[in-house]
Amino acid sequence: MGRYxxxxxxxxxxxxxxxxxxxxxxxxxxxxxxxxxxxxSYGVTxxxxxxxxxxxxxxxxxxxxxxxxxxxxxxxxxxxxGGIAAVAGSGQQHGTVYLGATAATALGRLDPHQPLADQxxxxxxxxxxxxxxxxxxxxxxxxxxxxxxxxxxxxxxTGNTAFERFSGPQIRKFSQQQxxxxxxxxxxxxxxxxxxxxxxxxxxxIDPGDGSGTNLMDIRTRQWSDxxxxxxxxxxxxxxxxxxxxxxxxxxISPFFAERFxxxxxxxxxxxxxxxxxxxIGLGLVSPGQVALxxxxxxxxxxxxxxxxxxxxxxxxxxxxxxxxxxxxxICFLNGSLARxxxxxxFELDWEGFSHALQRTPPGNDGRLMLPYFAPEIVxxxxxxxxxxxxxxxxxxxxxxxAVVEAQALSSKLHSTWMGLAINQLSVTGGGSANREILxxxxxxxxCPVQRFETxxxxxxxxxxxxxxxxGQEAGGGAGWKDxxxxxxxxxAGSTVKPDPAAVAAYQELLPRYRELxxxxxxxxG
Ligand code: XUL
Numbered sequence: 451m452g453r454y455x456x457x458x459x460x461x462x463x464x465x466x467x468x469x470x471x472x473x474x475x476x477x478x479x480x481x482x483x484x485x486x487x488x489x490x491s492y493g494v495t496x497x498x499x500x501x502x503x504x505x506x507x508x509x510x511x512x513x514x515x516x517x518x519x520x521x522x523x524x525x526x527x528x529x530x531x532g533g534i535a536a537v538a539g540s541g542q543q544h545g546t547v548y549l550g551a552t553a554a555t556a557l558g559r560l561d562p563h564q565p566l567a568d569q570x571x572x573x574x575x576x577x578x579x580x581x582x583x584x585x586x587x588x589x590x591x592x593x594x595x596x597x598x599x600x601x602x603x604x605x606x607x608t609g610n611t612a613f614e615r616f617s618g619p620q621i622r623k624f625s626q627q628q629x630x631x632x633x634x635x636x637x638x639x640x641x642x643x644x645x646x647x648x649x650x651x652x653x654x655x656i657d658p659g660d661g662s663g664t665n666l667m668d669i670r671t672r673q674w675s676d677x678x679x680x681x682x683x684x685x686x687x688x689x690x691x692x693x694x695x696x697x698x699x700x701x702x703i704s705p706f707f708a709e710r711f712x713x714x715x716x717x718x719x720x721x722x723x724x725x726x727x728x729x730x731i732g733l734g735l736v737s738p739g740q741v742a743l744x745x746x747x748x749x750x751x752x753x754x755x756x757x758x759x760x761x762x763x764x765x766x767x768x769x770x771x772x773x774x775x776x777x778x779x780x781i782c783f784l785n786g787s788l789a790r791x792x793x794x795x796x797f798e799l800d801w802e803g804f805s806h807a808l809q810r811t812p813p814g815n816d817g818r819l820m821l822p823y824f825a826p827e828i829v830x831x832x833x834x835x836x837x838x839x840x841x842x843x844x845x846x847x848x849x850x851x852x853a854v855v856e857a858q859a860l861s862s863k864l865h866s867t868w869m870g871l872a873i874n875q876l877s878v879t880g881g882g883s884a885n886r887e888i889l890x891x892x893x894x895x896x897x898c899p900v901q902r903f904e905t906x907x908x909x910x911x912x913x914x915x916x917x918x919x920x921x922g923q924e925a926g927g928g929a930g931w932k933d934x935x936x937x938x939x940x941x942x943a944g945s946t947v948k949p950d951p952a953a954v955a956a957y958q959e960l961l962p963r964y965r966e967l968x969x970x971x972x973x974x975x976g
Contacts (some may be wrong), residue, residue, distance in 0.1 A: 451922060451929065453477065453530075456914030457520070457539035458907055459645045460725060461508070461581065462497040464516045466524050467910035468534070471918045471929075474937030478529055479906060482519045488512050499578060504585035504614075507578035510547045510644060515567040517648055521711045532712045536917035537649060537703065538720035540728035540909040541642030543663040544615045548576035548624070549637045549653075557651050560706035566648065575635040576628070579644075580620045587619035590626070594618055594665060597681025605760050608678060609662055609669035609768035609777075618665035618682045625683035638689045640664070642722035650719040651704025655694035658770035659727030659778075667693065669758040669777075672770055696723050696772035697920045720920050723772040725909040730754065730771055730778045732912030733905065734939030736931040738776060739874045743862065743892070744905075745882025748828075749786035751862055753779045753869055761868035765829050772916055773931055779869050782828050783861060787882055789822040793854045797847040801885060807851035808887035813894055814956035818842040819964055820853035821971055829865050830972035838971050855888055859895040860957070860964045876900045877941065886947060894953035895961075901941035911938060 451471035458465045462484055468477040484497040492512045493499060499507045525531060553573035560569055580586075591612035595601045605611045612619055617640060625632040637653055640663075646654035658672035666682060668675040673693055679686045694700065699718040708715045733742040735754040744750045751766075755777040760768055766781035794804050821838040842853055866873070873896050882888055883902045893900040905911075915934055922928015 451918060452535040453533050454914045454917035454921065455534045455537045456910040456912065456917060457537065457645065457722075458725060458728070458910035458913060459513060459517075459539060459541045459641055460909070461542050461583070464513065464520050465907050465910045466520050467907060467914050468529060469911070469914040469918065469938065471934065476906065476911070476938070478524070478527065479910070480520065480523050480527060482516045482523065484512060484516060487516065487519060498581065498583060506581055506583035508545070508581050509577065510574060510579050511567050511571055513641070513645065514570055514648060515565075517645060518566045521707070525711050532714055534713060534717055536699065536718035536720065536921040538913040538917035538920070539642065539645055539722035540725045540913045541640060541645055541660065541722055542582055543660060543724035543726060544617050544620070545579050545581040545641040546617050546620055547574070547579045547639040547641065547644040548631070548635045549573055549639065550575040550634055551636045553637060554653055557647060557653065560651060560704060562706050562709035566706070575631050576624065579641065581641070582615040584620065585614045587614045587623045590619040590622040594622060594678070594681050598677050602762065604665065604678070605762070607669070607675055608665050608667055609758050609760055610665060611764055612665050616663055616665045618678065621686065622682045632683070635689055637691060639691060642724060643691055646700060646719060646722040649703055649707060650701050651706060652701065653691055654700040654719065655692045655721055656690070657696035657721040657723045657772055658693055658774070659696055659723035659772040661693045662769040663724055666690070669768060669770065694721055695774045696721055697774050697916065697923065699920050699924055718917070718921055718924070720917055722913070723916070724769065726752070726780055727769050727772045727778060728912035728916065729908040730912065731773065731915050731935065732908030732910070732939070733877065733879075734935040735778070736773055736776070736935055739871050740877070741866075741871070741873050741875065742877045742879065745786060745878060745880040745888070747787050749783040749858060749862070751781040751783070751866060753866065753871060753873075755779055755869055755871060757870070759868060759870050763868070764831075765865045765868055779866075781865060783858065784826070784828045785822050785824055786858070789824045789854055789858070790882060792824045793850050797850070799847075799851070804851055805885055805887045807848040808855065808891070811848050811852040812956075813891070813950070813953035814960050815849055815852045815856055817960070817963070818849050818853055819967055820850065820857050821967060822854045822857045827972070829861070830968060832972045836971065838967065840967055855891050856895070856960070857964070859891045860961055861968070862892070863895050863961065864965055864968070874898050877903050879903055879905045889947045890950075893947045893949045895957045897949050897954045899949070900947045902945035903939065903941045
């Protein structure tokens with residue numbers, strides 16, 4: 451095996467992470483923050499241009515400049531780029547980059563003695579790229595759904611209903627509002643495939659993982675769907691780059707990067723994927739039934755599925771895994787730490803006090819329940835903040851603490867049943883995972899062991915692991931996914947929490963009551 455580079459092109463920064471699979475360790479991680487370097491020259495705030503009316507864009511030329519700056523930093527740090535056997539990457543999902551007729555030629559003729567951005571500034575047919583934060587395409591979402599035969603038809607075909615941030619609705623809006631610029635667009639890349647194309651010096655296909663964030667890909671065949679393309683924009687078939695398996699290399703690194711930064715001309719470039727699909731690999735989720743939960747401001751659940759199951763209620767998104775075999779489900783519960791902290795602060799507790807309150811109260815909370823919608827909720831859909839208490843006094847400190855955590859764990863159980871998975875392992879990360887009592891509630895509600903692990907940039911790590919996988923496979927006889935991800939995704943020693951049978955039984959009894967209460971107050975998710 452050897453050394454591999456993963457690049458994560460995200461909203462606010464671009465990161466490079468080098469792993470050494472012989473030693474099973476991460477060697478280096480470096481980032482370029484867009485605001486620090488480019489706020490003045492590109493006018494971005496948090497990496498983004500707010501164009502009003504929900505339109506959130508970023509300049510792809512800035513990403514281009516940042517990629518070169520990242521390589522400068524990697525080289526200046528002493529990293530031996532010549533020893534990197536393959537590069538893969540991840541991009542913020544859904545964003546689209548529009549290229550004119552000269553792009554392919556310009557990419558193939560890069561002069562290593564000139565800055566990258568200077569040579570590529572003329573290749574765009576649209577100066578800015580709409581990104582995942584854009585919420586301006588509600589009308590186009592409805593039109594696309596209608597065009598393929600309705601919301602459920604699009605869900606069944608692509609794994610997702612139409613979302614404003616997804617690429618298809620964004621492309622449709624561009625084709626409607628700027629038909630001439632759309633006509634002058636020869637190719638449309640995603641953020642991921644754009645950065646991969648810079649590295650390869652040619653247009654690199656889109657992978658199925660990021661293709662599933664477009665509302666344009668048939669989730670079963672992992673190819674563009676004619677029906678969805680036709681419903682989205684005229685002539686789209688000829689503009690979108692093709693889809694290629696994520697784990698087949700897209701060729702070698704371009705002479706520009708080889709000469710300028712000392713890469714070997716044999717260094718492989720893989721199709722990049724989306725940041726969430728790459729994170730799935732970086733979190734070690736390569737077998738169905740493995741689930742990771744990030745307890746952050748919002749709580750996000752990632753699961754590895756064998757089949758592309760979908761939730762009719764819109765409880766999550768479904769993407770193809772870049773392992774080219776499985777699927778990923780992503781569910782976002784908005785009221786994560788937000789809700790835990792609201793309860794903690796209401797009773798003037800610190801996290802230790804919060805844990806003690808959990809220790810003092812029984813699993814099941816003697817039937818006392820809370821719906822913790824301190825802010826509007828995504829899953830289940832709750833449009834207005836609303837905290838509901840059932841049998842629970844507002845001033846009962848310990849019971850409120852337990853009620854918020856139990857509500858979150860029960861909700862994660864309830865809204866993950868559509869995945870049809872026997873969850874056999876739950877790996878928890880993020881700030882909330884430091885609290886063992888919280889992990890115990892999740893272990894008891896899901897009736898499976900819960901373990902804690904620490905993530906670095908899981909998207910960049912996942913990308914580097916993808917590079918290692920493909921390099922190994924293409925060299926003949928490389929490691930399989932499980933062996934490869936194992937050393938990089940180990941749980942923290944002594945962090946495993948086992949379910950307690952009595953508590954498991956208490957939650958089995960509580961779950962239907964929680965569901966009833968939720969149905970009373972929350973709408974269908976969406
Ligand atoms: C996922 C999504 C975000 C972006 C962030 O659907 O929109 O997670 O991928 O980079």
